[in-house]
Amino acid sequence: MIVMKKMKLDKNLKSSLITYGMVIAAYIVMQTLVMTDNISSLMEGLFVPLCIYSIMAVSLNLTVGILGELSLGHAGFMCIGAFAGAFFSKCMNGAMPDGIRFVCAILIGAVVAALFGFLIGIPVLRLKGDYLAIVTLGFGEIIKNLVNVFYVGRDANGFHFSMKDAMSLGMEADGEVIIKGAQGITKTPQDSTFTIGVILLLIALFIVLNFINSRSGRAVMAIRDNRIAAESIGINITKYKLMAFSISAGLAGVAGVLYAHNLTTLTALPKNFGYNQSIMILVYVVLGGIGNIRGSVIAAVALTLLPELMRSLQDYRMLIYAVVLIGAMLFTWAPKAKEFREKYSPKRLLALKKAQKEAK
């Protein structure tokens, strides 16, 4: 009995270690390629976005796969994190060492996004299924549009807010506008590097994987599987739903901070924080496997690289992209494909070989 328990514990740990190892291995490979100058600068520019989308996919998988609620507004939390982090960096630029400032910006982005996740979660998590999806979609859009009309400036007297225009901030001559409505935040310090991105991705994985394999994660999954039964054994439904949703939002906020510090100009456009972005991240999650954290990372990386790798195909690349998506979905979910995979899975073949050997 004791041996079995140990095996069980090791199984979770092993799976987590494989995930971390995979990320680190990919990091080393890419760094080597950069060092030996074997990679185009275009590809190099994709490294930080790869980390950003991987973190987004991991965090959304916590909501979709573990909590079991379809959220279509995840880019909204990324937007909050991005603006909170960039705002802090802009204010504090020069006031403290760059490294510490960036770490603080990340923490602030995470906390603010998690706070919004908590506040939005209170009404939203009372809903189920399609309704929840539609309301989260709405919240995502609201956040993006609100940020677009937000003006914040700073002068000797402190901060000024307005939702009309930069003029109505009523600042003194030396004042500086930090958030300029639709023009967003300009000249954010560019702190994001591939190394920091990978470290953040590892931290996100560590948090999510350990959360799933703990008492709280079990409670969240119990709620996902059967709410009434979970309540009957005394699990506090609201608490654990909100907890998972806030953690998920907070991690999206981290991705947002990373995003903000990767660009010189941060604006809330439909392209980066809108509905399409949320759906894109959902595609990573679904393709990688709902509830499969490692899969989300792989899918995010593959689907971000794919359009770039096929750049030479020009207009046809989106067509191929779509075909790849459909093919992957079929391979994962079609009953025949499932049968095929089970028949030829390496695990089964190994077991068969072993059985044959023993039979001899």
Place this chain on the structure above:
Amino acid sequence: MAMLEVQGLGISFGGLCAVDRFNLKIEKGQLYGLIGPNGAGKTTIFNLLTGVYKPNNGRVTLDGQNITGKSTIEINQAGIARTFQNIRLFPKLTVLDNVKAGLHNNHPYSTLEGILRLPKYRKVEKEMDEKAMELLKVFDLDGYADVLAANLPYGKQRKLEIARALATDPKLLLLDEPAAGMNPNETQELMDTIRFVRDHFDMTILLIEHDMRLVSGICEELTVLNFGQVLCQGKTSDVLNDPQVITAYLGE
């Protein structure tokens, strides 16, 4: 003092009086049966006792503690655990994790301790594993610990649900039609299990059942419910021979 005492419990949905002036008294360690025709209000009573519905009137006392109108979670913590007529397991969790979910409240550590894998996490998880395996062993499920609950055969799912309920360390166990869908052999096995649970865990058990063989085999006392009202109450043999019960439920 009685383990469970129910006085004048009643609820109506719109104009329909589902349960009316329901009284019940179960002593500690008793195996008590609640029977009655379909739609008599048996499951409604379970839902009232566990806080799924709030009663319109009446009073429920568990081991001297007034639990009337409390929430499901509070009632579970006060010491009532239940199973469901249509099995409600956590299908995508393993058998072991199903039971560990039941241990949730009595083996606490904070989320942060879980994420950071602090010593308390290891210690409590180890305790949980041991306790859960112990419970699974009682129900002969220890060989299935790593199997997903959805993949268990039907009879074993019923047992797992009882194991999960027991994991919350209740004083009173409510079983809603535990033998539904079982063949005579499985029912026989289930009767032994229920008796064993009562003796081994020193448990008080209230069960709803239609299988008269099981009811007459293990229940010491019975309450017969008809149209939301108590038709008859008392020793099993007396109740089952009552002419009123025979007309209403068993058929002449």
